[in-house]
Amino acid sequence: MSYCTAIQLMTPSDRRELHKNYHDNHYGFPIHHDNELFGRLIMEINQAGLSWETILKKEQRFRTAYSNFNIAEVANYTIEDRERLLADSGIIRNKLKVNAAIENAKAVQILQKEFGSFDNWLRYHHQKTKDEWVKLFKKTFRFTGGEIVNEFLMSIGYLHGAHDEDCPVYKQILEHQPMWSKL
Known part of the structure; x- marks a missing residue:
């Protein structure tokens, strides 16, 4: 299970929010x-x-x-x-x-x-x-x-797998690291 999917399954909301912030703003970003x-x-x-x-x-x-x-x-x-x-x-x-x-x-x-x-x-x-x-x-x-x-x-951001390709954050990361998209 990817980190992207795991966040969607978490409860309660404070746990989900803690992970969501890391997922959306830090994980996989250079x-x-x-x-x-x-x-x-x-x-x-x-x-x-x-x-x-x-x-x-x-x-x-x-x-x-x-x-x-x-x-x-x-x-x-x-x-x-x-x-x-x-x-x-x-x-x-x-x-x-x-x-x-x-x-x-x-x-x-x-x-x-x-x-x-x-x-x-x-x-x-x-x-x-x-x-x-x-x-x-x-x-x-x-x-x-x-x-x-x-x-x-x-x-x-040095190895793939931080986000699924259909995750919106994946596209943001590619914008920050265009050379990674060629890997």
């Missing part, structure tokens, strides 16, 4: 700002084993806890920052996920030095298959398995 890309990666990693609804409800808390997804700040987090995150009931308090966020911020900094930005690194590797992306992410980042990589890349 992101070019490195901190926002990094934030989406943090969110996808934290979703592993949980519902996306849980993550959407905690998005603002994640932003606050992780310095508004500022890569440079998160890369410099100390042991005290790790302990603060593990004690924060507003986010997912999983040691592997917290450590992955910090280590992945450091990995993004390396990519920024080499490619100019995280966005440029993604563009450089654009049009890889899902399996090629997964292999690359596993080599580059922590806590990035197949489902996390797939959802991250679909959510930022």
Whole structure:
């Protein structure tokens, strides 16, 4: 079942509205700002084993806890920052996920030095298959398995499948990314 179809089946209305906002305004749309890309990666990693609804409800808390997804700040987090995150009931308090966020911020900094930005690194590797992306992410980042990589890349428009072709949002995404329509 696609995300488009799932939203139509949800009840009650507040749950449906939470997902509808993400579906209509964020899911599958391109992101070019490195901190926002990094934030989406943090969110996808934290979703592993949980519902996306849980993550959407905690998005603002994640932003606050992780310095508004500022890569440079998160890369410099100390042991005290790790302990603060593990004690924060507003986010997912999983040691592997917290450590992955910090280590992945450091990995993004390396990519920024080499490619100019995280966005440029993604563009450089654009049009890889899902399996090629997964292999690359596993080599580059922590806590990035197949489902996390797939959802991250679909959510930022790098892999197809975020929306059904008959979904009105699909057409909006093509307007933002005309080169994707040729894939």
